[in-house]
Amino acid sequence: MKEPATYLPDFNKQNILVLGDIIADEFIIGQPERLSREAPVLILKHDDYSILPGGGTNAANNVAALGGQVYLAGVIGDDNAGDNLKSYLDDRGIKTKGLIIDKTRPTSVKTRILAGGGQTVKQQVVRIDKQENKDISKEIEDELLSYVEQIISKVDAIILSDYGNGVFTPRIKEEVIKLGNQNDKIIAVDSRYELLSFKDVTVATPNKEETEKALGIELDSEEKVQQAGERLLAEINADSILITLGGEGMTSFAEDGSSSHVPASNFTEVFDVTGAGDTVIGTLVLALASGADLEIAMKLANYAAGIVVRKTGVATTSPEELKEVLAE
Template identity: 35%
Template sequence: MYGIPDFSKTRLLVAGDVMLDRYWSGPTQRISPEAPVPVVRVGRDESRPGGAANVALNLAALGARASLLGVVGRDSPAASLAALLRLHAIEPDWVESPRLPTITKLRVLSRNQQVIRLDFEESYASQGAFDRAKLIERFTIGMADAQVAVLSDYAKGTLIDVAALIAQCQALKKPVVIDPKGNDFTRYRGATVLTPNLGELEAIVGACPDDATLIGKGARLINDLHLEALLVTRSEKGMTLLRPGKPPLHLPTEAREVFDVTGAGDTVVAALAAGLAAGQDLGDAVRLANVAAGIVVAKLGTATASRAELELALHRPAAGEESLLTEEQLLAKLATARSRGNTIVMTNGVFDLLHVGHVRYLEAARQRGDLLIVAVNEDDSVRRLKGPTRPVNSCADRMRVLGALKCVDYVVPFAEDTPERLIGRVLPDLLVKGGDYKPEQIAGYAAVKANGGDVVVLDFHEGYSTTSMLGRGAANP
């Protein structure tokens, strides 16, 4: 059985079309009197890195070191995008366009469904849109330290000179993994791996109604373009890896529930490239990418698959570990629980050094329902919130300790700084938090109340905190 390699020593360069994904979300309760369209009362404005920037974010979520090269405008979306990336230790290398804007996509959501998408963009392939020689120069410099290059092509013009970038990788004898776009794949000649989806491939080679046709046409494309491999993502049919002289590798989809496919291709190319950089065999890297894709399609919007989620998805739980779940696994469990009429309680936290105050709080929360879910901040999230010396214990260890408590039914990780997105998917009957908050200040309040649930603040147990415990330890070594 393949495992998850140590990505911390890998270095990858991502180049391609970067964009800012914005999400406006809120409830819809009426139809506009001006036109037959829903009225969304926007209560939340969220921004996330998209396109090639989301590939870099996926690499960072796995623990890999990623550099990002792209074209942006001289505008506030470029500054917002850079700030978001730096939160994840990704330093962007921008080539600025003197006259075109940063590509921005605005999605309006209600009840976790897209109502409309608005795109703000112009093609960087137009004459004089950016300094093309500078981008090639920056790519050459970046590849000196990188083990693998990832080219993320969204057909926005950043990779207009993709052949020159591939040639740089060939000269350095370093793999280049490409997520392609368009109706001319000859521009990718000499790549290590192409990762088109089935529709993109059929636009090039014609219809592939069955496996035999896909294999035959895929093999001819590999030969024509001098590729080392072709990885075709096939939606509900999973993915197929084709390599000269080797049998096809067909992998069924790992997703139990497909919620949103936005950015799934970014996750596939990131996990595949990270696996190659860590020394994995191509087949094992593809298997890992398939698992990662199954995780992200169960999330809303552009998303990532973290190392903790991969570990849970690949791990066969030993006795006492059945409560440790991925987000997708948790939602499947809750569907059964709800059919039985169970009341679901949810809370969240870091839980770095578990103490009696935590236990009393969790016991009180469990008494308010039939099932208690504890959402736990992943390690990168803790570092952003509490500083570089935290957490003391890894996410896997913190989850294992929580899962051993009799009062806790399920434990699930989340990568963001707050669990608001996760809570919006779980929609517990009761959301609880300890401390001196007001209920409306708690992340997830609006989603839970809109769904008919309740939000409660439990008593804070004085004298207990991880910070104070660590302080006492420092004072008494």
């Protein structure tokens, strides 16, 4: 069996379509000065500001950081947040022609206000979400499907990153998965709220909470995890399932009845788990597209997740970091 590290050089040969809910993660950072006389709240002196890719956009960013060539499809608003996010993605070589502007809805933004400065740990004070969760219109569906049809022959795999913001209408799910299967593409799904509505895919990567919610069971034993994996395989009609279990690692299930488990990588050094699921699916799909089997792809995804949870905020990792960890 080939070593996991031997697949890393092939990551940059893979073309991945990421279709998802586009979210801008906005960070406003200030240094605490004093309590306000208007209300018992901190006054922060503005220090820094940034917009980073969140939601499905973070999955795309993770694939790009690992060397993959990314075609990104989704919906943004006709606003500054959408413009700034698109510029960020363009600068990283992500192909953004599939970002459809919908003038009837804003770009989804999660604004985090952080207090701290210099060498101190920054503490999140409050988060403000600006999101439109209604389904996209038929006209926007048409534009997205047209884009997918145009580029399907150029890609090796499709990542469907569903954060519940309205992109994954029944029609989008059905048509994109149908196109992927007709063209013999790897199709991977990460769905926060509607996992069981995605049928006939290559792999789904739910976390523990998403699995429990989808199946209505509590994963409080290895036996329950095994049952959950088998049920998801059948209900989604997937080739494989990868359930991420936080500090308990990951377990994969294949349609031939086999399963495999890996313990969490470096869980003792967890700093921030935000966006780790996007790292998992991005790494997994790149590995599968590069010819790795499910078990090796899972191991690579596990190590990649172990790197990003040691970083603050929505983070990515690189082939160099992954290679270094694998060498250890």
